[in-house]
Amino acid sequence: MERVDGGGPCAGAARGGHLTIVKWTRRKGCPWDKRTCDLAAQGGHLKVLKWAIEKGCVWDTYTFALLACGGNLEVLRWARANGCPWDTRSCSIAAERGHLKVLQWLRGNGCPWDDQTTMKAAEYGHHEVLIWALDNHGVWDSRIPLIADSNGYRYISRWARGYDRATHKRRFSLMSKCEPWLGV
Numbered sequence: 001m002e003r004v005d006g007g008g009p010c011a012g013a014a015r016g017g018h019l020t021i022v023k024w025t026r027r028k029g030c031p032w033d034k035r036t037c038d039l040a041a042q043g044g045h046l047k048v049l050k051w052a053i054e055k056g057c058v059w060d061t062y063t064f065a066l067l068a069c070g071g072n073l074e075v076l077r078w079a080r081a082n083g084c085p086w087d088t089r090s091c092s093i094a095a096e097r098g099h100l101k102v103l104q105w106l107r108g109n110g111c112p113w114d115d116q117t118t119m120k121a122a123e124y125g126h127h128e129v130l131i132w133a134l135d136n137h138g139v140w141d142s143r144i145p146l147i148a149d150s151n152g153y154r155y156i157s158r159w160a161r162g163y164d165r166a167t168h169k170r171r172f173s174l175m176s177k178c179e180p181w182l183g184v
Contacts, residue, residue, distance in 0.1 A: 006045070008030065008031065008032070009021075009030050009031070010022055010025045010026065010031070011032065011033075011035040011038075011039045012031035012039075012060070013025060013034045013048075014036045014039045014040040014043070014045065014048050014049075014052065014058065014152060015039035015040070015042070015043055016043070016045075017040070017043055017044075017045035017047075017048055019045075019048045019051055020046050022036070022048055022051065022052070023051070026055070032052070032057055033057075033058070034044050034057070034058045034059060034060060034062075034063065036052050036057050037049060037052050037053065037057050037058065037059040037063050037177060038059075038062060038063050038066055038079075039050060041059075041063045041064075041066040041067045041070070041079075042066045042069070042098070043068075044070045044075065045140050045181060046072075046074075046075050048119060049075075049079075050078070053082060056069075059079075060072040060084075060085060061085045061086055061087040061089065061090070062089070063079075063084060063178075064076075064079055064080075064084045064086040064090050065086070065087070065089040065093050066093075067079055067084075067090075068086075068089075068090040068091075068094045068102055068106065069093045069094075069097055071094070071097060071099040071101075071102050073102060073105055076102065076105065076106075078137045079101045079103075080109065083170045084104070086111050086112075087108070087112060088112050088113050088114045088116065088117070089116075090106055090111050091103055091106050091111055091113035091114075091116075091117045092113070092114070092116035092117050092119075092120045093106065093120070094106060094117075094129075095116075095117045095118070095120040095121040095124075095126060095129050095130075095133065096120035096124050097123070097124075097127075098121075098124065098126040098128075098129055099129075100126075100128055100129050103117070103129060103132070103133070104132070107136065110153045113132070113138065113139070114139060117133050117138055117139070118130055118133050118134060118138045118139055118140065118141060119141055119143070119144065119147055121133060121152070122144045122145075122147045122148040122151075122156055123147045123151050124151070125148070125152075125153040125156060127152065127153075127155070127156050127159065130144075130151045130156065131162075132164065138150050140163075140164070140167060141162075142161060142164060144160045145157045145158075145164060146162040146163075148160055177181075
């Protein structure tokens with residue numbers, strides 16, 4: 001996940017977790033925007049984030065993805081309970097970072113996911129995350145073995161090739177049973 005830059009003095013103070021300075025800059029009329037929340041989230045500075053949200057600073061799905069990157073379930077629960085929106089990036093970043101418990105919590109609470117969740121788990125070598133995602137109806141992509149192999153995770157690549165063959169075998173078996181009704 002790329003770093004958030006810019007945002008002026010408020011965002012800069014939020015990046016460092018300096019709540020006193022964030023408050024001071026706001027009293028002096030310094031403008032802020034969602035980067036203040038994004039940078040507080042990226043740094044895991046919950047006190048700054050809470051204060052900013054209470055004072056009307058905005059956040060969005062990217063802010064939540066940055067929180068998922070940190071892997072702190074308490075912070076994620078707080079953000080969700082306080083209306084922070086999420087999207088598929090939250091699951092993919094949790095998989096990229098190897099945060100299995102975070103991914104399980106996200107999915108258990110209805111966060112959407114897509115093929116990037118399994119792809120990121122393979123790309124960054126998080127075998128346990130990949131297995132869990134696929135066992136829980138994650139999106140299989142035939143490029144997973146190649147992605148794992150090209151990033152040096154040969155054991156994941158070998159496992160995924162076996163998984164791919166088993167998946168295709170099951171699909172073929174199911175299709176052959178349906179042929180009489182399909183007119184094939």
